[in-house]
Amino acid sequence: MAGPHRRVIPREELTAWERWELGGIDEERRARQPLPQTATPELPVQVQPEPEPVLLPPVDDPVPAYESLPVAEVSLPTAEEIEAIEQQAMREGFDAGLEAGRLAAEDEIGRLKNVLQSLENVTAGAERELAESVLDLALVLARELVRQEVAADRKLLLPAIVEALSGIPPAGGTSRLYLHPDDLSVLEPMLAIELSGETWRLIADPRLSPGDARIETASTQIDLALPGRWHTLLRVLNRAERDDLQWNAPVSPADGAGSGG
Template identity: 30%
Template sequence: MQTAYQRWEMNSFDPRPVPTAAPAPLDVPAISLPTVDELNAIREQARTEGYDEGHAAGYADALAVGRAEAAAQLEHLQSIAVTFGNALSQADENIAGDVLELALHLARNMMRTALQVKPELVIPVVREAIEYLPVLQQPAILMLNPEDASIVRDAIGEELDKGGWRVIEDARIARGGCKIDTASNQIDAQVASRWNRLSHSLGKNVEWLD
């Protein structure tokens, strides 16, 4: 028990040290270093990816170059095709012209032979020449080779007389043809003249007599 004069002492306000627990260790993940095989695999992957990228770029460049070369070759081939086509067309024209000229030579020889074998072929020539006249005006003269004149008189002499025709023999006219002379028309139906007109109309110069 304290007396009134008992000395009072204030207790210390300093806190008493409270023992603390040790801090819990941090949860640090374990770090594992790559092995030699893993490092080699990483390097190989990087090398492969780099190769693929370079290969793709190189392929694109090569493809572009190839397309350009192919286009140039195609243009060259098209030019050759056009040139060849023109040359072929020209060759066709030349061949056609040669064939036509050969055909005319053959036809001329066949006609010469036919007139010798069948002299009566002069009759349709005379009829065609007469019918070609639009209007018959007198005098009407029909000139024939002497040998053809006898054939024509025997075949159509009466018809010619009724039409007012006078047949005149002229040795200068080759066999197989005739000449007509009227007041308003002259017709040259000689074989050589008719043949030359046909040949020239076809663009050739294959004369009846050469």
């Protein structure tokens, strides 16, 4: 019987190492045997999940899946809107056509102006050439006409002599007027009226051509020969270098045909 100094420990308060129970005979024998080597536990192999199969629509399905979606309602334009669209399209087309026509017209006008300018240049050049040709022909005809008139009428030299005498100062000494003998015989009676016999002497010079005259004073010498006067006229007309227009130049066949016509 336990004394009063001993305390009974309840079962619940006993720990694992404090608790002892009687084991069986087999348990004691196994306890004396060595423990077998335990194998290293293999790690579990991670298995990838198989991909889920993609389900395709049946081949014999004629309608795709998206066509089954609801279609949005489309509002059609009214008659007034359609007419307004037509009017706007007509205005835009008219404006575009008008602009294109204007540009084409400006281009055509520019080309016509260039053509007209070229024609004007050609016409002006032709007019200048024609005027020059006409003047040349007129000079040739005038030269031949003067030759014929002087040979036919000796009195034609008198106006030129009178005009030359009026332009010189009064002679202070003896002055001379040289004429072709044929001209002197015709003009001497008329010149005696114009010239004073005390101052002027009329001299026949066969070296002069018919229609020529030469005046000599104490201070002046005037050559009234037809070639000289004709050369002066050519110089005024900027044709002094033209040999075919000189007074003694022969008449070309073209000039003769022109004067004869």
